[in-house]
Amino acid sequence: MTASLVERLLRGEPAALARAITAVETESARGRDILRAVQPRLGRARLVGFTGPPGAGKSTLVGAYVGELRKRGKSVGVIAVDPSSPISGGAILGDRLRMTEHAGDPGVFIRSLASRGHLGGLSPAASRIADLMDAAGKDVVILETVGAGQSEVEVAEVADVAVVVCAPGLGDDVQAIKAGILEIADVLVVNKSDLPLADRTRRQLKAMLQLRAARVDVAVLSTTATSGEGVAALADAVEAVWAAKGRPPPGTRLKRIIAEAAAREIRAKILASPQLAALSSAVERGELDVATAAAALVRALGED
Amino acid sequence: MTERPPKILVTKIGFDGHDRGSRIVAAYLRDAGMDVVYTGPWQQIPAVVKLALEEDIDVLGISSLATDHLLVPKLIEALREAGLGHIPVVVGGIVPPEEEPALRAAGVAAIFHPGASREEIVAEVGRLARLARAAVEGDV
Numbered sequence: 001m002t003a004s005l006v007e008r009l010l011r012g013e014p015a016a017l018a019r020a021i022t023a024v025e026t027e028s029a030r031g032r033d034i035l036r037a038v039q040p041r042l043g044r045a046r047l048v049g050f051t052g053p054p055g056a057g058k059s060t061l062v063g064a065y066v067g068e069l070r071k072r073g074k075s076v077g078v079i080a081v082d083p084s085s086p087i088s089g090g091a092i093l094g095d096r097l098r099m100t101e102h103a104g105d106p107g108v109f110i111r112s113l114a115s116r117g118h119l120g121g122l123s124p125a126a127s128r129i130a131d132l133m134d135a136a137g138k139d140v141v142i143l144e145t146v147g148a149g150q151s152e153v154e155v156a157e158v159a160d161v162a163v164v165v166c167a168p169g170l171g172d173d174v175q176a177i178k179a180g181i182l183e184i185a186d187v188l189v190v191n192k193s194d195l196p197l198a199d200r201t202r203r204q205l206k207a208m209l210q211l212r213a214a215r216v217d218v219a220v221l222s223t224t225a226t227s228g229e230g231v232a233a234l235a236d237a238v239e240a241v242w243a244a245k246g247r248p249p250p251g252t253r254l255k256r257i258i259a260e261a262a263a264r265e266i267r268a269k270i271l272a273s274p275q276l277a278a279l280s281s282a283v284e285r286g287e288l289d290v291a292t293a294a295a296a297l298v299r300a301l302g303e304d
Numbered sequence: 305m306t307e308r309p310p311k312i313l314v315t316k317i318g319f320d321g322h323d324r325g326s327r328i329v330a331a332y333l334r335d336a337g338m339d340v341v342y343t344g345p346w347q348q349i350p351a352v353v354k355l356a357l358e359e360d361i362d363v364l365g366i367s368s369l370a371t372d373h374l375l376v377p378k379l380i381e382a383l384r385e386a387g388l389g390h391i392p393v394v395v396g397g398i399v400p401p402e403e404e405p406a407l408r409a410a411g412v413a414a415i416f417h418p419g420a421s422r423e424e425i426v427a428e429v430g431r432l433a434r435l436a437r438a439a440v441e442g443d444v
């Protein structure tokens with residue numbers, strides 16, 4: 001059965017893609033089989049990440065950007081991540097509410113995803129779901145996440161091009177935009193440029209970028225997602241970054257994915273290790289320092 | 305393997321734009337630990353079908369305060385044609401008693417009237433979601 005699902009996925013059948021995503025989302029054995037089967041066919045799609053503060057207009061802008069990509073003849077997959085409630089674990093997935101202009105377009109496949117335990121960030125499944133969209137033949141895969149905590153760094157690692165979306169008047173001024181988020185931006189967008197303070201925000205962002213001279217080449221664009229203004233320029237800027245960066249050497253992403261999965265396993269082993277309690281008491285009594293205890297734990301782990 | 309919480313689509317078809325009820329129900333389900341795809345009013349039937357397919361939802365909830373529920377049999381037909389006949393469809397809002405049998409006959413799995421409690425809605429939607437998920441997984 002899985003074989004035929006893989007065939008249908010590779011033919012780009014939406015129903016097969018939807019099912020495959022669920023299998024990967026739930027980290028099922030079937031999901032792993034599907035990923036293994038499609039792995040040799042991956043690497044064609046471009047991955048564009050959109051991140052930024054809540055309410056900056058990311059979803060609306062993604063909707064407009066998708067429209068521009070469609071005009072340029074590209075098929076598109078969108079993964080829209082919304083935060084899970086830390087209290088109930090549930091989530092309201094409302095991003096596609098802002099993308100309804102593509103509701104009837106078979107060239108656009110949108111999937112909403114809850115962030116689960118990953119506070120405001122990406123679930124490890126997100127990048128593998130992007131792979132499934134790649135396997136299904138999408139030319140461009142877009143990943144929307146709220147810029148909070150770790151997620152923006154994760155977006156930069158997963159995506160080929162990271163677009164950071166800001167808006168005027170979010171917080172008193174741009175200081176509210178966390179430092180990390182500027183560092184990862186390949187393209188910086190001041191959305192809601194129809195609002196009064198947009199120009200000031202844009203100037204401030206440029207100044208902040210210059211202070212952190214590491215990335216002087218970052219484009220700072222203005223868009224009005226609700227009218228579509230500036231969206232073609234955004235699409236051009238993304239293409240320019242793509243062209244400048246080229247494709248990462250093969251295996252770069254896979255190495256990271258494998259390393260992350262291995263790190264999660266090792267961490268779980270460490271936390272479950274019987275030596276941990278003993279070493280921790282020794283540190284508490286002042287008999288050991290933390291670094292020595294950690295080294296002892298690593299040695300003990302290697303032995304079993 | 306990690307469990308996915310029940311994934312519910314809460315939407316409105318037809319002409320009525322009053323989405324207060326659907327927002328409240330969406331929050332109930334979220335607070336009960338479910339993932340709720342929320343769209344707002346005025347959705348077209350083909351768009352709802354496409355969304356249900358892409359999101360691989362477990363239950364489809366239609367909020368209807370005026371006459372929108374009359375479109376539900378058409379929606380269920382469209383879901384079946386798209387191979388999504390396993391998705392239970394529930395209707396919440398104002399459904400005149402004399403119109404209920406037709407909805408049931410068309411395959412509506414549950415109808416929640418204005419007095420329906422949070423507990424009742426959460427329990428029934430959760431139950432239907434688990435049944436639907438089990439059917440899908442048995443099928444693969």
Ligand SMILES: Nc1nc2c(ncn2[C@@H]2O[C@H](COP(=O)(O)OP(=O)(O)OP(=O)(O)O)[C@@H](O)[C@H]2O)c(=O)[nH]1
Nearest residue numbers: 054055056057058059060098191192193224225226
């Ligand atoms: N004036 C104006 N409003 C906009 C613009 N773009 C988006 N908005 C509005 O801003 C609000 C938030 O837009 P979203 O697209 O949902 O923002 P978001 O960043 O995806 O929000 P989250 O996913 O909740 O973090 C909506 O009411 C939009 O209509 C714009 O260019 N100008």
Ligand SMILES: [Mg+2]
Nearest residue numbers: 058059095144
């Ligand atoms: Mg959004």
